[in-house]
Amino acid sequence: MLTLEQVKQKSAARLAKLHPAVLAGANELIRRSYNRGVPILITQGMRTIAQQNELYAQGRTKKGDIVTNARGGDSYHNYGLAIDFALLLPDGRNVSWDMKRDGDGDKVADWQEVVQEGKKLGFEWGGDWTSFKDYAHLQMSFGLSIQDLKAGRRPTAQQSAAALSRITGGEPEVNKDIPVNITLNGKKLTTGVMDEAVTYAPVRAIAEALGAKVTYNASSKTVNIVKE
Known part of the structure; x- marks a missing residue:
């Protein structure tokens, strides 16, 4: 078998x-x-x-x-x-x-x-x-x-x-054995992981590199990105 x-x-x-x-x-x-x-x-x-x-x-x-x-x-x-x-x-x-x-x-x-x-x-x-x-x-x-x-x-x-x-049966499982580099205009910002064609990366590092501010509301479990 x-x-x-x-x-x-x-x-x-x-x-x-x-x-x-x-x-x-x-x-x-x-x-x-x-x-x-x-x-x-x-x-x-x-x-x-x-x-x-x-x-x-x-x-x-x-x-x-x-x-x-x-x-x-x-x-x-x-x-x-x-x-x-x-x-x-x-x-x-x-x-x-x-x-x-x-x-x-x-x-x-x-x-x-x-x-x-x-x-x-x-x-x-x-x-x-x-x-x-x-x-x-x-x-x-x-x-x-x-x-x-x-x-x-x-x-x-x-x-x-x-x-x-x-x-x-819960949170999506992430395969952390496949690291990827996140770059902006060729410059490395941070690292993430790739799982099932989806990239998981720290949102703050990316948002701030693009000139945005990041806040987190614990009560609503919301990440807020603001770009003025």
């Missing part, structure tokens, strides 16, 4: 460019599913507009079955907010989309076990859609419609932090 790290490595390339919360959720979904005896593979992550249009053409102007009703720009995949998954078979090479498979023999379909864990992490499941059901699809919309995303709106920092907190 593959180790958890081996299972995670198989999906790593498809997790590039995902929103940080979706990335964290995908990795946690792999871990939780594995712990339930259900190894999975993330088969799709970020998808370009061109790739989406190519997929939309399948079953319409190109051979194959119709697998999506979303044209380029009309899928949460195009904004790094969605993933697709499949069940990773015991040989570690092949996958299955058999929603009735019970590979771990616990009398609960493996597919439903993955969906259960996904929903706990804050994912919305395409199998719950009322029209075109996409059973392999999981997304985090953050309350944003496709029209919102097309207009340039994105999840706020507060929404992203809340999603990460739900995934980690």
Whole structure:
């Protein structure tokens, strides 16, 4: 049987460019599913507009079955907010989309076990859609419609932090093993850490270097930056 790290490595390339919360959720979904005896593979992550249009053409102007009703720009995949998954078979090479498979023999379909864990992490499941059901699809919309995303709106920092907190069960965990230098016009200001494509750095050092003043309100737990 593959180790958890081996299972995670198989999906790593498809997790590039995902929103940080979706990335964290995908990795946690792999871990939780594995712990339930259900190894999975993330088969799709970020998808370009061109790739989406190519997929939309399948079953319409190109051979194959119709697998999506979303044209380029009309899928949460195009904004790094969605993933697709499949069940990773015991040989570690092949996958299955058999929603009735019970590979771990616990009398609960493996597919439903993955969906259960996904929903706990804050994912919305395409199998719950009322029209075109996409059973392999999981997304985090953050309350944003496709029209919102097309207009340039994105999840706020507060929404992203809340999603990460739900995934980690508390404060987002920071990998302090990846230090980064913060510079201004080539001059080093301070150091920070990079975790899941998010940079954490002391706000005071950066704000004051930009000519702003920083205060902290302990009662409201608010950091206030003022630039006159």
